[in-house]
Amino acid sequence: MxxxxxxxxxxxxxxxxxxxxxxxxxxxxxxxxxxxxxxxxxxxxxxxxxxxxxxxxxxxxxxxxxxxxxxxxxxxxxxxxxxxxxxxxxxxxxxxxxxxxxxxxxxxxxxxxxxxxxxLGAFALSEPAAGSDVAAMRLGATSVDGRYCLQGSKSWVSNGALAGLFLVFARAEKGITAFLVERETPGLQVGYREKTLGLRGLSINTVYFDECTIPPENRLGEEGQGLRIALQALSLSRLGVAALGLGGAERALEEGVRFSIEHIQFGVPIAKKQTIQNYVADAQAVTEALRCLVTQTAMLAEAGQPYSQEASIAKLFGSRVAYDVTDLMVQVHGGYGYMKDYAIERYYRDCRALELIEGTTQVQQFLIARDIYHREGLDISI
Ligand SMILES: Cc1cc2nc3c(=O)[nH]c(=O)nc-3n(C[C@H](O)[C@H](O)[C@H](O)COP(=O)(O)OP(=O)(O)OC[C@H]3O[C@@H](n4cnc5c(N)ncnc54)[C@H](O)[C@@H]3O)c2cc1C
The missing domain is CATH 1.10.540.10 (Acyl-CoA dehydrogenase/oxidase, N-terminal domain)
Known part of the structure; x- marks a missing residue:
């Protein structure tokens, strides 16, 4: 390739x-x-x-x-x-x-x-007891007079404060089903906005559905197809998270390199110290490896090939690279890296979320391992 x-x-x-x-x-x-x-x-x-x-x-x-x-x-x-x-x-x-x-x-x-x-669009999948285990979701979609009545809540819905359209997953008679729910729909209420470590520009809200009645025309796909729709979308967004990790790592490296040239200790820029050079070189190496993964997976997806495992690999690796590189570059900044005056402080907090969102690191590990063992004829699903 x-x-x-x-x-x-x-x-x-x-x-x-x-x-x-x-x-x-x-x-x-x-x-x-x-x-x-x-x-x-x-x-x-x-x-x-x-x-x-x-x-x-x-x-x-x-x-x-x-x-x-x-x-x-x-x-x-x-x-x-x-x-x-x-x-x-x-x-x-x-x-x-x-x-x-x-x-x-x-x-x-x-x-x-x-x-x-x-x-703007928002994706309402997670619930307090259904994060990694999305199939355990409880938001109900009961059929009433040919319409669906949503009852329950979704947690941590990003874009909650801004979104005009929510893609909501709920449990209908034939299983988990996807619905397009407009913000003004009676019974939908955007609630509590979370306070977060990073990604503070993002509005992450609880969304409540109280006798929220929606017509069948707002069902996306067939009843019971919701999980398949969610997983298909998550493959692309996981690749997207890997691209976010790439951008985050590049920015962190850029900040670290600039700081190391400008910051003087022992009479010389710290860039002249070999440990700092090693940090920068290691960060560059994993960032370039991530670029290859993102590019390769994007090409696979564009060619219409299956790419969910590659997306999980890119997400697993990309979110770690972002975390490791921002961590190293905070170290390059020394105490300044802990201060809000420097962008690296923000990137360190922001990148931490990439290992949690759109399926945690552990979920990606499970998905990748499941495919490997499946090819060997062993089903490791519980
Ligand atoms: C910034 C941010 C934005 C988000 N935006 C959205 C959004 O827009 N829409 C949405 O629906 N959700 C959103 N979420 C929720 C996110 O998808 C969940 O946090 C994530 O799926 C993990 O679920 P959980 O937090 O309930 O953790 P849990 O599933 O409770 O997991 C807790 C820990 O146990 C581990 N674990 C769980 N199961 C297993 C297992 N089988 N094997 C090994 N380890 C396991 C996890 O990896 C984790 O380390 C967002 C979260 C964050 C932090």
């Missing part, structure tokens, strides 16, 4: 890099401090087509291929991780599910508002 980016992809990467460093990066600290995505930044994202990335051109979208999309996520993550995760959730989990499983009527109803950023 050839990992060299084509002229077209290089152009796309340069364009996103330029935009993100001009329009998003200068606001990263403010996003963290104010704990919200800034409307002026969101408007710029709309102008750049971020919300329409995966919508085909004949639906008025940007029609990006998967590799371009990953390059875009990487560059946004270099500028700000909260914004990057918002874009990943909106596109990989909500828009893509609608494009893959929606009826033409559903696409006509929702695509335009999602593409324009007028409405």
């Amino acid at each position: 050839n990992f060299t980016l084509s002229e077209e992809h290089l152009l796309v990467k340069r364009m996103f890099a330029g935009f993100c460093s001009r329009e998003i990066r200068p606001h990263g600290e403010e996003i963290d401090r104010s704990e919200e995505l800034l409307p002026k930044v969101l408007r710029k994202c709309t102008g750049q087509g971020f919300w329409a990335a995966l919508i085909p051109a004949d639906y008025g979208g940007a029609g990006m291929d998967i590799l371009s999309y990953m390059l875009m996520l990487e560059e946004i993550a270099r500028a700000d991780l909260s914004t990057a995760l918002t874009v990943n959730i909106h596109n990989s989990l909500v828009v893509k599910s609608l494009m893959d499983h929606g009826t033409p009527e559903q696409q006509e109803r929702f695509i335009e508002m999602l593409a324009s950023g007028e409405s």
